[in-house]
Amino acid sequence: MDLIKAIIIAIIEGLTEYLPISSTAHMGFTASLMGMQETEFLKMFQVSIQFGAILSVVVAYWKKFFDFSNLKFYYKLAFAVVPALVLGYFLDDKIEAVLGNQIAISTVLVLGGVVLLFADQWFxxxxxxxxxxxxxxxxxxxGFWQCLAMMPGTSRSAASIIGGMTQGLSRKAAAEFSFFLAVPTMLAVTVYSVFVKTWGKGTPNESKGxxxxxxxxxxxxxxxxxxxxxxxxxxxxxxxxIGLLNKYGFKPWGWYRIIVGIGLLVYFYWFK
Structure with missing residues (x-):
């Protein structure tokens, strides 16, 4: 893989992982627009660089993650991550099959944007x-709400933040808990993709990450x-x-998803 293109994808991952706009969708679109071939290494790379994003949360909230007097915090994350681990394991092949379907992902991007337009009014x-x-x-x-993000284009951040708001959390509290929950979730996904999952299964080039x-x-x-x-x-x-969410709410992100999603639908349907 070309290093410059890899850096661009990593920038997209870092920018979008914790925003309610779907990092998976944006990395996939970016790779496609740069003309990158959808290899097994590319797919594994897009998952595994989440490890860097994980570390950013731990560093940003290090006092929270290393406060061993607050054991209930760890219990909450441990229980909350279980639904994603179980469903993710059983739906892994189906999720991977959708990753290359840019039309489906673009459609989900638009539909998720419509939901975000009304999220502030609902809660x-x-x-x-x-x-x-x-x-x-x-x-x-x-944690169950987070599982909605198994459909590429949904956004793990959006699903878990809205899930938090359904439980009475403020936007800030929901966003921060979404960040916290991302750590065990994405750590598990990264470990699975690098050390457990067999990529290209059934082909002559099948291999571990x-x-x-x-x-x-x-x-x-x-x-x-x-x-x-x-x-x-x-x-x-x-x-x-966090600052933008407190000031402007979800509506700007909703419009962003709708505009980008429609633009990508046009591109992938008529020009790709």
């Missing part, structure tokens, strides 16, 4: 303003640089998003 009176007010039951419910990474010095460089770039960009995006 006007939050009663929970920080993580401590979230019960384990509410955390698990948010780590085998593809270590197959050449170029792949090692791409993997390492991609994660570093995703980490730096995501760290900036996290703090920026």
């Amino acid at each position: 006007k009176n939050p009663v929970i303003h920080d993580e401590k007010g979230i019960s384990i039951k509410k955390a698990v419910t948010i 780590y085998e593809m990474i270590f197959s050449s010095s170029e792949n090692i460089t791409v993997f390492v640089v991609g994660n570093i770039v995703a980490f730096i960009v995501a760290l900036i995006a996290i703090k920026s998003f």
